[in-house]
Amino acid sequence: MALKQFTLTFSHAVGDRSEIDDLFIDHEVTLSILKDRLSSDGGWVEISLEGEIDEIQRAMANVTLYGIQVTPVHLRPMQLADANPMP
Numbered sequence: 001m002a003l004k005q006f007t008l009t010f011s012h013a014v015g016d017r018s019e020i021d022d023l024f025i026d027h028e029v030t031l032s033i034l035k036d037r038l039s040s041d042g043g044w045v046e047i048s049l050e051g052e053i054d055e056i057q058r059a060m061a062n063v064t065l066y067g068i069q070v071t072p073v074h075l076r077p078m079q080l081a082d083a084n085p086m087p
Contacts (some may be wrong), residue, residue: 002053005034005073008063010042020045023066027059028052046073 014020017033024031029051036045049056060070 001050002056003048003050004053004056005046005048006060007044007046007071007073009044009069009071010038011067011069012042013040014038014043014045017045020047023063023068024049024059027062028055029059 008020016038017036020033021031029049032048032050034046034048037043038045049059051059064070
């Protein structure tokens with residue numbers, strides 16, 4: 001299983017978060033909406049997807065068919081020192 005984050009940018013109005021959920025309904029991924037700024041003119045939403053990497057890639061390819069810009073969010077690997085700071 002993989003966990004990937006993306007920013008989706010919309011150039012058209014998005015009614016509510018359920019429209020974003022609908023984009024992924026046909027894919028075996030778990031969607032989490034992390035942040036959003038949506039308006040009647042469009043906006044953006046930051047999401048995370050969990051699932052098999054091939055399925056995540058298929059889901060994101062499908063999203064682009066709707067004219068939605070997809071930008072991967074590059075996560076910095078957590079280092080042991082980050083998780084357990086020394087006193």
